[in-house]
Amino acid sequence: MVPDDDGAFAPATEDAPSSSGFLDDGKxxxxxxxxxxxxxxxxxxxxxxxxxxxxxxxxxxxxxxxxxxxxxxxxxxxxxxxxxxxxxxxxxSPISLANLEEITTLREEFEVFALRESMRLGDVEWEGNVMRALHRLNRTERDAARPETLERWEELHREFHLTLISGCGKPILLHFCRLLLNLNDRYRRVFLTRTSGDRNVSQEHSEIAQGAVARDLDYSCDMLRQHIHRTGTNLRKHLATKGIL
Amino acid sequence: MVPDDDGAFAPATEDAPSSSGFLDDGKxxxxxxxxxxxxxxxxxxxxxxxxxxxxxxxxxxxxxxxxxxxxxxxxxxxxxxxxxxxxxxxxxSPISLANLEEITTLREEFEVFALRESMRLGDVEWEGNVMRALHRLNRTERDAARPETLERWEELHREFHLTLISGCGKPILLHFCRLLLNLNDRYRRVFLTRTSGDRNVSQEHSEIAQGAVARDLDYSCDMLRQHIHRTGTNLRKHLATKGIL
DNA sequence: CCTTGACAGATAATCGATTATTTTGATAGT
DNA sequence: ACTATCAAAATAATCGATTATCTGTCAAGG
CATH class of the missing domain: 1.10.10.10 (Winged helix-like DNA-binding domain superfamily/Winged helix DNA-binding domain)
Structure with missing residues (x-):
């Protein structure tokens, strides 16, 4: 008997880490x-x-x-x-300013909540996973000229954010966050090929992750909230520029 | 009859007030x-x-x-x-103690957040809808001996909670809340045929609704949180009694 | 005994064809 | 011209049959 299944909204067996794919990868x-x-x-x-x-x-x-x-x-x-x-x-599904704003707001609310819970409940393995995800993300170049690097970066970025909150022990909450991340990524993929000049996103990620494994709840949550907020603001600008209602 | 969920996160197609249902109700x-x-x-x-x-x-x-x-x-x-x-x-989907606890926690988090937003943004029509939903709910008897009254009550109860947060202007959030309410209702339908003796649920609903239309944010949110929490606690007890792992 | 492999029955996934619904476009009446 | 009406075309929904996959059983070999 399997110890515990994760009730509704099981983790959707994400794509296997390319390397050791001997386990039938679904699909x-x-x-x-x-x-x-x-x-x-x-x-x-x-x-x-x-x-x-x-x-x-x-x-x-x-x-x-x-x-x-x-x-x-x-x-x-x-x-x-x-x-x-x-x-x-x-x-x-259509996109709109209102939709983007809601996604951003909800991410600030729920993803931050999930991070807090992860810091409260996450074990050492979670910490390790966070550091690995951070490292892999920061080691990956993001070159607007080469689309395949963008795609790769998006994948690792998504992975980083999900890993960050993966220790929260709440499958339904994770499901919601994964969903919001999906929705959000579409906006970024379409409207943001490069990072805004005044941001150092790598550093933002590092600060969040470091704070997380150090269990510095307030700091890390605050960093994450700002991170999400900034992205939302940038996206909103680009949406406006490219003339979406 | 409450029309069931509209597929994706549709912009909250206003549910037709049961009475005037001349418009083909889907299905x-x-x-x-x-x-x-x-x-x-x-x-x-x-x-x-x-x-x-x-x-x-x-x-x-x-x-x-x-x-x-x-x-x-x-x-x-x-x-x-x-x-x-x-x-x-x-x-x-299986049920479990952990699942119930997560549902309760998330409802406390999300539903309360949605209520706060509703109070911040809701218009007069929202207020009216809340008062109507409250009235209809409180006027409906809940007799454990007659299953059809239970079913009716469940429907109106669900309707009340959804109406309460319907003013928040956030379709995705509403979708999440509807989902959680669904999951939660299953536990109640199966394990709670009658209200615990030490609660006056009608009054709880009234207090929440009154506070909401009076825009007493902290009071109303607090009441709702307690309301959800108490239900969770009761359900947990019954789950334990009836010997679910 | 325990493991391994092959078979058979059960179950899920897919297909191609058919039926139902919606949309389009033309026509007639005002 | 404008609207209403109806038929034809486009599109979605459903069906019955076929194919693929899984699960349990049992026999052979270790």
């Missing part, structure tokens, strides 16, 4: 694979926000049948990246 | 209808927590084909009521 069914491909397509902006998803075209594009296509789309609904209406089909 | 496709029936079956405990959902049996029970069945189940995954694993199928 078995066509539906799953589609979900991944579509998720990437949406977050990267390849599929435009707000646009309708025509099932027939999608079916041909991906060379699959309706069933797995719907299956995949259904998962993206859980992720908040796709919306659905009976008899009207699916569409990519 | 069009078989998939949607199934989702509702299954949701009710799970929350009411008819489908036991943790149990496997055999597609073939379910297909026969409900007299439908696989496609809409999967469709319906997919929505319950978004609701956190069903879990899924590739090639292993679906199962009703």
């Amino acid at each position: 078995n069914t066509i539906g799953s694979q589609l979900a991944s491909r579509l998720r990437e397509a949406i977050i990267s902006g390849e599929l435009q926000a707000g646009s309708k998803i025509n099932l027939d075209k999608a079916r041909k594009t991906f060379n699959v049948s309706l069933s797995p296509l719907r299956e995949g789309l259904a998962r993206l609904i859980s992720d908040g990246l796709v919306e659905f209406e009976d008899n009207r089909g699916y569409r990519v | 069009n496709t078989i998939g949607s209808q199934l989702a509702s029936r299954l949701r009710e079956a799970i929350i009411s405990g008819e489908l036991q927590a943790g149990s496997k959902i055999n597609l073939d049996k379910a297909r026969k029970t409900f007299n439908v084909s696989l496609s809409p069945l999967r469709e319906g189940l997919a929505r319950l995954i978004s609701d956190g009521l069903v879990e899924f694993e590739d090639n292993r199928g679906y199962r009703v």
Whole structure:
């Protein structure tokens, strides 16, 4: 018997760390694979926000049948990246200033709460994971000229933020945070190819992580909140610049 | 009748006040209808927590084909009521002490936050809705001997809590709260047929609502937090009594 | 005994075709 | 011109059958 399953919202077995992939990495069914491909397509902006998803075209594009296509789309609904209406089909969730602002606010609220809980409850392994995630992130160059570096950086950045709060022992909360991070990343991927000049993001991450493993609750939480807030502000500016309502 | 969740994080399509329902209330496709029936079956405990959902049996029970069945189940995954694993199928999300405790904690955190935002941002219409929801709830008898009254009460209770926070102007947050309320209601439906003797729940609701429309932020939030906390404590006791691990 | 592997039955995933619903576009009446 | 109406086309939903995967059982070999 497995000791404990994590109730609702299990950690969604994320992609295996490329290196030691002897454990079957999920992604078995066509539906799953589609979900991944579509998720990437949406977050990267390849599929435009707000646009309708025509099932027939999608079916041909991906060379699959309706069933797995719907299956995949259904998962993206859980992720908040796709919306659905009976008899009207699916569409990519629209973006808006209000939506971005809500995401930022909720991240400040929940991610910070989750960090606090992690610091309160996290064990040594959690600390180790945080430091590793930080190191890997800071060692990765982010060159706007080479898209593949951006993609890699995004992945590690996401991983860092999730690791930071992974010690909180609250699967549902983690699920919510993962969701918000997804939603947020779409804005960054689409609107921010480079960091604003007046920020040293690496250092921000370091400060948060150092504070976290040192269990300096107030400091670390405050840093994280500011980090999230700054990103939100930057994104808002870029959204305005590129003329989104 | 409260229309069930609108798929993704839709901008809070205002629920039609039960009376004037001349507008087609959704529930069009078989998939949607199934989702509702299954949701009710799970929350009411008819489908036991943790149990496997055999597609073939379910297909026969409900007299439908696989496609809409999967469709319906997919929505319950978004609701956190069903879990899924590739090639292993679906199962009703298990319950546990840890799960209940997390739900309670998160409700205290999120729902209170949403209430505060509602008081900060809600307009007069919101106030009216709150008072109406309170009135309807308090006017409804809850008789453990007659299950239909319990069901009705649950519906109005859920409606009250959602209305209370409906003024916050944050669709994603509302979605999260609705989800948590769903998960929480399952515990209450299964384990609490009557209110603990030392509580006057009607009065608790009244105090919260009165404070809310009076914009007494600290008071109302405090009352709500205690309200949620007490329910959590009661449920925990009953869980223990009935011998759940 | 315990492990390993192969078979068979159960179950989930997918497909191609069919049915239902919505949208579009043309036509007739005011 | 403007709206209403209806048929045709586009699109979504569903079905029944087929294929793929998993799970349990049992026999052979260690």
